[in-house]
Every structure is written in C-alpha cells, then in structure tokens.
Amino acid sequence: MRIPRFYLSAPLATGMTARLSGSAFGHAVRVLRLKPGAPLTLFNGAGGAFAATLQEVGKREAWVQVREALPGEVESPLRVTLAQGVSRGEKMDYTLQKAVELGVAAIQPLFTERSGVDLTGERLARKVEHWRSIVIGACEQCGRNRLPALQEPRSLTDWLAQPMETGLHLLLNPLAKQSLRSLEPPTDPVTLLIGAEGGLSPAEINQTQAAGFTGVRLGPRVLRTETAGVAALAALQALWGDWD
Secondary structure, X not given: OOOOEEEOOOOOOOOOEEEEOHHHHHHHHHHOOOOOOOEEEEEOOEOOEEEEEEEEEOOOOEEEEXXXXXXXXXXXXXXXXXXXXXXXXXXXXXXXXXHHHOOOOEEEEEEOOOOOOOOOHHHHHHHHHHHHHHHHHHXXXXXXXXXXXXXXXXXXXXXXXXXXXXXXXXXXXXXXXXEHHHOOOOOOOEEEEEOOOOOOOHHHHHHHHHOOOEEEEOOOOOOOHHHHHHHHHHHHHHHHOOOO
16 A cells, blocks of 8 residues: 655654644545554655654644655656646646646746636635645655745746746747757756647737747647646656656
C-alpha cells in the first residue's frame, strides 16, 4: 500500500513532533481513517520529504513524529513557467492539477480578452487559495516535494509589460508555422503561454510577438484551453525534459 503524503507549511526536521490540522487532518483521519502508528510522508514544499508516524489523533488535529529524511527528488531538469489564460471553473482546476503532475516549475494565471471570467477583490483571493489547494493536492499525489510557484493573477497586457525571465518564450498557436520539434533544445528556462477559451485575440497575439514570444503549433487539430497546456507540457517533457 502506498504511504500517504501530506503537505505542511512549517519547518520539518528529524525527531520533531508536527501537527496535522485543516485539510491535512481531514484527509488523514476522516478520509483515509489512519490510526496511531500509521506511516506517512511529510513535505513542506521547499524540497525534501520526511518519513513520519501518526502518534495521536484528536477531534480537530493530530500529531505525528518525524523520523528521518527521505532521499530523492522528482523535479524536472526543464524549468517551465506555464502562463495560462484563466478559464472557467473546473477547466482551470484541471489545467493546474495536470501541469503540476507534468513538472511545471511556476504558474502564471492571466486574464485575457476572451477569458470570460470576472474575478476581483475577495472573489479573486478565494479563487487563488482554491488554486493553491489544487497545486498542493497534486504535489501530494504525484510525489513532488517542491511546490510550483503560483504567481499573482494579472492581465496579459500588464504581464507582458514587465521584464521577462530570460529563456525560450513560446506561444501555443494552431496557426503558427513552426512546431516544437523544429526548435533547438533550450538551455534556459521555458515560458509557455496558453490562451483562455477562444484563444488570444489578434491584437494580443501581436503583443506577445512584440514581447519576444515565438508561435508554435502542436499538430493539425485545435485544442481546448484545458487540453492545450497539458499536451504542450507533455510534449516539452518528452522532447527536452525527463520523460524517457
């Protein structure tokens, strides 16, 4: 049986006692019904993981004994930032979850002309916390010990106006002439831009090109926004990452 993994936003060290509360407690005790003595794995998103044992279970929290550091990391050598146009509801959740599983290093949610999503103030803050929980859950499931950075959502125009990270900047565009396979393997990080539902407008495509993005296509079919990022990340890992 696979040992369950839990994220804790606190320093971890061999020999310490850690507290499970909130969603971690609910998953461990109410969903998995773990009992004292059960083995589990803890990580705090900064790298590395620890073997631990459930010691005591209360009504709203539980305590675990941290035993030893565990070897090994599963981070991709290819650092990819996914700049994703915000889509509606579960489509965005799906994209975030699968992007984490596929090894993305950072995620930049973007509001574009065709996003069709009105998020501001408290609604936006709640949505960002929800997205963060999706990222954490995906890391727990897939074995990653480092949380991908979830950047502050912003408009595409504002994001393009800021200094860009060096490296290869790609815009997924079904009308582009180049394919991923035609590009030289990158030696620097990759930024991958995906439009929201309906894609980017012609004016936005011009903006991205002026900012130094190269348009690439994946194949002859037009992909939905929740499919496009996942498919492109898989292709990047197969071409230049850690997929054998």
